[in-house]
Amino acid sequence: MKTADFIDVRSDTVTRPTAAMLEAMMRAPVGDDVFGEDETVNELQRRTADLFGMQAALFCPTGTMTNQIAIKLHTQPGDEVICDQLAHVYLYEGGGIAVNSQASVRVLQGDQGRFTAAQVRDNVNRRSDSHFPWTRLVTIENTVNRGGGCCWDLGELRRIRKVCDAERLALHLDGARLFNALAATQATPQQYGELFDTVSVCLSKGLGAPAGSVLLGTREHIGRAHRLRKVMGGGMRQAGYLAAAGLYALDHHVERLPEDHRKARTLATELERLPFVATVFPVQTNIVIFRLDARASGDAFLAHLLDHGVKASSIGPQLIRFVFHLDVSEDQLGKLVAATRGFG
Numbered sequence: 001m002k003t004a005d006f007i008d009v010r011s012d013t014v015t016r017p018t019a020a021m022l023e024a025m026m027r028a029p030v031g032d033d034v035f036g037e038d039e040t041v042n043e044l045q046r047r048t049a050d051l052f053g054m055q056a057a058l059f060c061p062t063g064t065m066t067n068q069i070a071i072k073l074h075t076q077p078g079d080e081v082i083c084d085q086l087a088h089v090y091l092y093e094g095g096g097i098a099v100n101s102q103a104s105v106r107v108l109q110g111d112q113g114r115f116t117a118a119q120v121r122d123n124v125n126r127r128s129d130s131h132f133p134w135t136r137l138v139t140i141e142n143t144v145n146r147g148g149g150c151c152w153d154l155g156e157l158r159r160i161r162k163v164c165d166a167e168r169l170a171l172h173l174d175g176a177r178l179f180n181a182l183a184a185t186q187a188t189p190q191q192y193g194e195l196f197d198t199v200s201v202c203l204s205k206g207l208g209a210p211a212g213s214v215l216l217g218t219r220e221h222i223g224r225a226h227r228l229r230k231v232m233g234g235g236m237r238q239a240g241y242l243a244a245a246g247l248y249a250l251d252h253h254v255e256r257l258p259e260d261h262r263k264a265r266t267l268a269t270e271l272e273r274l275p276f277v278a279t280v281f282p283v284q285t286n287i288v289i290f291r292l293d294a295r296a297s298g299d300a301f302l303a304h305l306l307d308h309g310v311k312a313s314s315i316g317p318q319l320i321r322f323v324f325h326l327d328v329s330e331d332q333l334g335k336l337v338a339a340t341r342g343f344g
């Protein structure tokens with residue numbers, strides 16, 4: 001079987017550019033972006049900053065880089081970062097907070113990756129006591145990947161912003177799937193732009209671009225971020241070919257995200273009826289996480305799916321994750337449901 005024939009629900013990063021996206025990439029005017037001379041990169045940066053009502057933006061190769069640059073912008077070595085125990089910045093960025101920023105991490109136990117303003121307040125170290133690392137930054141992830149793609153409540157985020165203001169903490173958003181959260185909750189990009197000091201948004205997840213993430217912040221933040229991107233080896237040259245894919249995605253792939261959410265809900269409803277499924281996490285966006293019954297083997301389940309042309313993955317013992325994206329068609333959803341039902 002060719003790669004393209006598999007139904008691939010391992011991640012929303014597996015999408016390939018559509019023919020129309022590739023055409024937009026081919027037509028892009030480009031220049032040397034390290035000199036700030038790539039028109040297409042500049043347009044993407046302006047468009048995203050305007051969309052979120054923020055001053056400036058920086059195009060980077062990955063969301064890991066935009067997050068890591070943001071953490072470094074807000075901290076000094078020996079400072080402390082507050083995030084949830086499920087956070088991508090903590091679990092899945094190779095220990096980058098330690099490597100890049102030499103900061104320690106206070107992990108909170110939230111509800112599927114979502115903590116409260118009270119939890120933040122209780123975990124801020126007193127600066128008057130020199131024993132403690134200085135708490136400097138709170139990072140939020142929306143949607144929460146390990147939380148089954150769940151969304152934050154805007155009211156709680158506003159309360160967290162108040163705590164940050166009172167305690168002089170910066171607030172960063174890992175918005176790898178922020179557009180999914182916006183689609184699911186009807187919130188606006190401006191409402192998020194107002195709340196956060198920096199925001200990272202991925203173009204290579206549900207939006208379907210082959211690579212690229214954007215970091216948003218003040219002109220001062222983004223000026224410093226430009227230098228940090230260079231230090232981390234992320235200064236790309238004719239990056240406009242990639243930025244063009246991002247612009248195309250903003251124009252054509254944002255409004256279709258509810259389709260992915262509907263497919264995820266359809267699949268979750270099917271799973272709830274199956275005897276070998278113990279629990280299905282609530283589905284709010286494009287991710288379905290479910291726990292297999294203790295008698296069912298995760299490896300056997302994944303092998304069964306692969307035999308039926310489905311690539312899926314586990315994120316823990318008995319925990320399976322399916323992620324929907326623009327390369328899973330209606331027809332493939334039907335096949336995926338059939339393959340899942342056929343197990344056991």
Ligand SMILES: *Cc1c(COP(=O)(O)O)cnc(C)c1O
Binds near residue numbers: 089174202
């Ligand atoms: C994918 C992802 C990122 C960034 O990942 P890259 O592969 O480095 O682009 C960051 N945060 C979350 C929550 C993600 O899912």
